[in-house]
Amino acid sequence: MSVIGVSKFESFFRKAGSLDIDKSDVKRIYDFTNEVIYRLLTVGMKNAKLNGRDVLWYTDLPITEGLEAQIEEFRQLNEELDLEGILEAITKMPPLALAIGEDVEQELPNIAGGILVALIKTFKILEPKLKNPQTKHWESAKAIFETLL
Template identity: 40%
Template sequence: HAFERLEEEIELRPILESLAARPPLDAALADDTRARLPLLFGGISVALARTFKLIDAELKAVHTREWERTFELFRLLI
C-alpha cells in the first residue's frame, strides 16, 4: 500500500513494468501474477528503502556496507 501511495506521486509503475516484463528464466507465470509484479517489486523497493533507516537512523548516504547489510537481511527474510 505504501508503494501504491508513492506511485501516485511519482509514477514509478512504467519503470517497474519494464523491469518486470523480462521473461522468467525457468518458470511460467500466470497472467494475473505477471500483472501484479510491478506492485510486488514496488513494495519490495519501499521495504528496502525503509530498511536503510532501520539499520542506521542517522544515515545520510547509502554506501557499500549498508547495501551489503540490507541485502543480507533481505536474503534472510525472503
C-alpha cells in the same frame, strides 16, 4: 536507464525515506529487486506445484503481511510519482518452469515497488540518520532480505 528514470528513482527514495541515491545506485536497485523477485517466484512455483497447477498465481507467492503493507505504501506513493512503467522496465522475468499467471504479471511492478519501500525502511532501521546508502548498507540490507526470504 534514462535520465528521467534515474530522476524518478531519486524522487522515490527521497519521498519514501529521505535518502539520496545517484546513477550508480540504479544498478543496485535493479539487481536487488530482481534477486528478491526471483526468490518469491521460486517459492511460488513450489506452492503452485504442491497445489497441482502448472501456472503460478499471485496467491502462490509468499507475500507476507509486512510485504503487503509495503506494496500498499508503494501504491500510494506511485499515484504521485508514477514509477510503475520504470519498474516494469527493470523487472526482469527469469525463465521459469511454470507459466506465469496474468495476475502475477500485472502485480510484478507493485511487488517490486513494495520491495523497494521495504529496502528503504531497512536502510533507515540499520542507520536512522542515513542520507546516502553506501556499499556496506546495501550489503547489510541484502543479507537481511536473504535471511528472511
